[in-house]
Amino acid sequence: MLLVKSLSSIKRKNILLVTHAGADVDAICAAAALLFPLRKSNKAQIFVPNHIGIPAKKLAKKLEIPFKVVKKASLKEFDCLFLVDFNDLQMAGGLESSISSFKGEIFLVDHHQLTRKKITSQKNTLADPNAVASCELVFDWLKKSGIKIDKKMATCLAAGLVTDSAYFLVATSKTFAIMSEMLAKSGKSFSGLLSIFSVPRTFDEKIAKLKAAKRARIFLVSGYIVVTSDVGAFESDAASALVKIGADIAFVGDTEDNKLRISGRASQQIVKKENFGLANNVFQKLPTYFGGSGGGHPGAAGFNGKGKNINEALQKCLALTKQFFRKKKGFRFKEYT
Ligand SMILES: [Mn+2]
Secondary structure (H helix, E strand, C coil): CCCCCCHHHCCCCEEEEEECCCECHHHHHHHHHHHHHHCCCCEEEEEEECCECHHHHHHHHHCCCCCEEECCCCCCCCCEEEEECCCCHHHHHHHHHHHHCCCCEEEEEECCCCCCCCCCCHHHEEECCCCCCHHHHHHHHHHHCCCCCCHHHHHHHHHHHHHHCCCCCCCCHHHHHHHHHHHHHHCCCHHHHHCCCCCCCCHHHHHHHHHHHHCCEEEEECCEEEEEEECCCCHHHHHHHHHHCCCCEEEEEEEECCEEEEEEEECHHHHHHHCCCHHHHHHCCCHHHHCCEEEECCCEEEEEEECCCHHHHHHHHHHHHHHHHHCCCCCCEEEEC
16 A cells, blocks of 8 residues: 555665644654654654744653754755655745755655645655645554554654644544554553643734634625634634634635735535535635745645735635635625625
């Protein structure tokens, strides 16, 4: 089933593992679960481009996962790269150009929707958009390579599964099977595992979510509620919050210094029942209009581009959503004011 090369055949190399910019728990954990075994017969380290998310940073500190946050770096000293939890080079932030000019071997492990531009060969790619987390794929890769998963690696894999499945909202039976095995191996209780990366909501996050709700524009698209809003920070948390309180799809964005940023979230119901995907149907199309890059998953996606007018960009998200539903029976549209 897995065609990718065995990890145990990689020896005496100088390896760099790279997460996506702003690494989340799944990204840093997938990288760590590869780092520890690879380090036994190679030199290996982790680079996180640009910045690291707060829960991921807390977890890395607690589990003593070594990593370096880098804005830019020459990668010439490395024999091979492992790109973890992304397949779009623009998600590599400041390392984008040094990765694209890298001459050595590149491996890729990821579960985001695949972009058309391939970074490396098929035989070095372990990518599956149906996997709940990159940690799920790393688990398969370790097993296939006959590598023993120790306590710390198990803790990492379990943490990545919990966070990227949105606490099992999008889990499959496989997620639970791996979770059960990893949690047992970690020697932790479930709440003990959560405490490794949970951070209390900050004041700013709470205000951002409430402001997003206050500024929301509410639309009816066929039978579904689509909400757009703008807020200066925590866009993705705000979009999740809007879905929690009733939206089927939420687009939340911000613009600053001619830079556009939009986060989208969609309910599992709309994803499953309508086969709607934020990455495919909306976010991967935004670069045509505003440059930059967009992608992610059916239920969670993001976009970074250029522009001063956030309303125009949010309206484009709405228009693309309408375009999807217009092809279906019983199309209706109105705004609730
Ligand atoms: Mn992930």
